[in-house]
Structures are given as C-alpha cells and as structure tokens.
Amino acid sequence: MPMPDLPYAPELSVSAWYNTPEPLTLEALRGRVVLLHAFQLLCPGCVAQSIPQVQRIERVFANTDLQVVGLHTVFEHHEAMSPVTLEAFLHEYRIGSPVGVDMADEQSPIPITMRRYAFRGTPSSVLIGRDGSILHQTFGVEEDLAVGARIATALSAARTSQ
Amino acid sequence: MPMPDLPYAPELSVSAWYNTPEPLTLEALRGRVVLLHAFQLLCPGCVAQSIPQVQRIERVFANTDLQVVGLHTVFEHHEAMSPVTLEAFLHEYRIGSPVGVDMADEQSPIPITMRRYAFRGTPSSVLIGRDGSILHQTFGVEEDLAVGARIATALSAARTSQ
Amino acid sequence: MPMPDLPYAPELSVSAWYNTPEPLTLEALRGRVVLLHAFQLLCPGCVAQSIPQVQRIERVFANTDLQVVGLHTVFEHHEAMSPVTLEAFLHEYRIGSPVGVDMADEQSPIPITMRRYAFRGTPSSVLIGRDGSILHQTFGVEEDLAVGARIATALSAARTSQ
C-alpha cells in the first residue's frame, strides 16, 4: 500500500499511440495498477530481456486489472527509429499491448516523458499504484521472482486505498 | 487470504534432518508462510530446474519470514539415494536451507509424507499459508513470475488471520 | 572437399556496404571459405539467434581465413528497414564484420541476391567453399556443434583444391 509521501507518477506525453483505440492517460488509469515500460526498438537489452519479460508479465497477470503501457523513448538514433519502423517492430515482435511514442522535445534529444521520469536509459520500468504513486522505478531488468512479487503486492492493495 | 475450507497441510514425517539444529514441524511453523519442496537427488528436473528456483526464492525473499523446507522424497532407486549421498549432494549443490528425509514406509516404496500429500512425483511444491492451509500444490516447475506473485500474496496475509 | 558438381555460389548484388573499406565480391574471395549470413534487422530469429551465433563464429574462427559476410535481405517492411536504421542497428549490436545491403528489385519485394540464392526467409546461411561452391545452405539456425564441424571441415580443404 503506497505511503502518502510517495511521488506521484507524472503524466505521459505521447505523440502517437499503437494498439489502442484511443490515447491512454495515467489519470484515466487511476484505480488500476500500471506497469510503464520504456524501451527503444534498437536497444539490445530491451529486445533480448525486458520486452520478453513484459510479455510474460502480460500472460501471467492476464486475469488481473494490471495495465501494461509501453513507451518508445527514443533518445538516440532518432531517424533510425521512426514510427514506420516502430510499427513494423511491434508487428514482428507480436507486441499487442498499448505503446505510445514519447513526445520529442525540440530543445533536446531526450523526449518529454523520459525527462519527466528522469529515466537513465532503456529499458526502464515504473510500477504505478492504484492511487497514481510510483511504487518502484528501475533501469535495466530485475529478476522475474522479484517483479512478480512486486506486482502482486501492488495488485493486492485495496482499490479504495487510492 | 486462505479460505476457511482450504485443506490443512498434513504434518511432515521425517527420519533425518540436515541444515537445521533441530527437527522442524509444520505445527511449530504455524504463523509463517512455508514453501515445501519435495525432490530427489537423482531427479533431472529437480537438479536443473526446481532446486535452482528454490535457491532464487530464498535469495529474493530473504528479508521476509518465508520458510523454505526441502523434503527428500525417495520413491525409486532407494539404495542409490541414501543419506550419505544426500549429504554430499547438499554440500556440492550448496543447499543451505533445512532438508528432511521423508520417512520410508516398510509397506511401500512411497515414503510417508509423499503419500500424505499425494505427490505425483518430483519435483513437487506446496505453498502453505500462515494458518497452515495448503494455498497451492504443484507437480513440476511453474514460472518465476507466477511463483513470486503467489508467495508475495501469501506473505501479505495478516499474521492475525491464522 | 567439394564435389565437382556442387552448385557455384552466385555473385552478390549489393547496393551499399558497411564495415568494409571497399565492396566485397565472392569472386575476389575465391580461395577462402565464406560464411554468408542473410538477415533482416526486424527479424526476431535473426536478432535472438543467428546474429549471436555468427558473432560466436567470428570469435572462435578468428585465427582462420574464414570470411563472414552479412547480407541485409529486406523482403518486407522495406520502409522500416532503411539504411539509416541498419547503420544504427549495426552500431547498437556491435556488428563489426562486413554487411552488404541486398540490391532492391523494382519488380519485386524480394531483393536480387536473395532471389539468386532462393532464400526462403531470414535468417539464412550459406557456407561457400574455397572453390566458390555452395557446401551448405540453410534456412533458420542449426546447432553450434554441427556448424562448428562444418566450418572446420571446409577450412581443412586444401587451398589448392579450388
């Protein structure tokens, strides 16, 4: 159960969405547990480790109200990872959950949402509680047992605790 | 939180203990979550999969009151898996948590505790709640995410719920 | 040692080269053993399996005259796998051996070299003997032991046998 002083998860800033009929916002997801997964399609650690883990998470927690949200946070090789390449990537890797493109910033190679969360790189993950607070944020990939435990604990928090 | 009608975990019947100063009983462990892991030292699936998973579980949940209990349930090749071989096995595989030898039954190749739980073979695992009820029992190995989630949920049950 | 009636490896048709100061041709490589590796950067089996295997091959056979040649054979999602994306991909995956872009065909989504070899998809590999004959061609990934044995056998063929 999130403590009152946990930081609130900043809102997403997204320029395009895939795999969702309409844009997602964390505000609208309030009341549910959200796993935000920041990746880049040319990031070897994302492709080999975090994306397969997120797909396992979706399968194992399919019967819960966990919402997985992918975020394509391009901070390098911008031309190489355009939306047309992302769309083909999502198709080839059979990624069916919602993915947003992190909003580019004209003043910086770091996109907007990535800066709001101060991600150190990709892959990064944020577990957001029912009340919108950040329960856990990590750079890299943690082991499945710990991740499963953390998500289950977040899910067990009463909806009324938000 | 265990439902009132969950079956209670039958007591262990053990002829020898390793890695513990004194014998363990489920009765004495009441109030804690217990992971009972039944294995045989010549079982390939145990050596390759369930024992490494149990060792990961011990590491990830080291700061909780989870108690892992190994049970050497020999139901075949009895002469091949004697206590002297088990002791060397525990040493070579660096298994430091308590392991009991399931009590042999003179009338059957199936040892006593194995029969009480109706294990279908090895590896088998039983997750026992704080109140002594069987929360989950499985033959084989389940994936880490699901196992981590299940243990975390069991641990989150209030101690007073027993 | 290649039999006289083995098919000769057709020449490469490449629109751009990476990781080589000048274009490669099989003709100029005659006398050496060549491993031709056809891949696409958005092909999951290439990224997870064949590219790591090719990198292991380069390491294990570093002291031989084996020449590894990558071929980016884009036959789908053409816009998604443009040269700018390939270049970033080679950088991120630390691919340092020569890679050619298979020449696009205006009449077909299948590029020229891919058609010459009748590749069934990606990843595909061709082992070419010192005399320019095709010793082995495969779609998918074969196990390391067999691949290592096949390359060693090709390398052991006398240079004068060409």
Next chain:
Amino acid sequence: MPMPDLPYAPELSVSAWYNTPEPLTLEALRGRVVLLHAFQLLCPGCVAQSIPQVQRIERVFANTDLQVVGLHTVFEHHEAMSPVTLEAFLHEYRIGSPVGVDMADEQSPIPITMRRYAFRGTPSSVLIGRDGSILHQTFGVEEDLAVGARIATALSAARTSQ
C-alpha cells in the same frame, strides 16, 4: 593430423563398465577418434553442462566413427558415489554410451586413470586421435562451436595416418 611428438593417451584402468557388452580399451579403439569424458555424478558442472554437451556430441556425430567414452572419476565423497548410485544416475539421465568406473587407488583418493591423465577435476575431456595421441585435453567445458570444429578436424584425419 597428430604430430609425431604428441603424447600418447595412457590406457584406461576401469573397475566396472556400464552400457557396453564388454570392457573397452583405448588400444582396441586405435584407428577411431575417441572422446573421453571424465565426470562425477555429484559434480554440478558435469550435470548442468558437460553431460548435456556430450549427449549433443553423440547426436551430431552419430554418423561418424567417433567413440564417446565416459569415465566416472570419483576423487571425493567416495561413499556417496558408489556403483549403485552411478547405475541409477545413468538411467535417470538417459546416458546410453559406455561408462567406466575409474579404478580406485588404495593409496590415494585419486583414482588410477585420473592420475595417469593428471586431470585437475571434473568435468575433464580428452580428444584422442586415430593414432592414439592426445589431440586436446581440457578441464571444464568449452563452447560447442570450438568443440565441434575440433572433433571434425580429428575425424577428417585419414585412417591410414595412424
């Protein structure tokens, strides 16, 4: 092709054989390539790595005249790894190729053949050429590509070169 000054492989000293109708000797195997694999049934590295690799080798080189010979070289926990345990182990791990028990030495915990080869521990492997010379000896497990290449090169040596 073995050089004239390569050391000859010392003969095996074995107290019991499994999976062979009659005892094997290196002398009788002269003319064939032999892979000698020294292991202990309670050796984690053997069970997890070298035994599976030897089983892959047997499968990949099934159509050659390679002879795999297992050697149970017990140098510690002697009581724990008696023949009755070895026999059950071979059954459970589906090891079907010949395995000899290295002859115990009354004066030392190190068995006879292990001492002759100066093995540093288990797993150890020796690749023996058609002429009986030691082509390669290693402690631990090497990668499949290199192992496959080495065996193929040994097999390609003419039988008449012995």
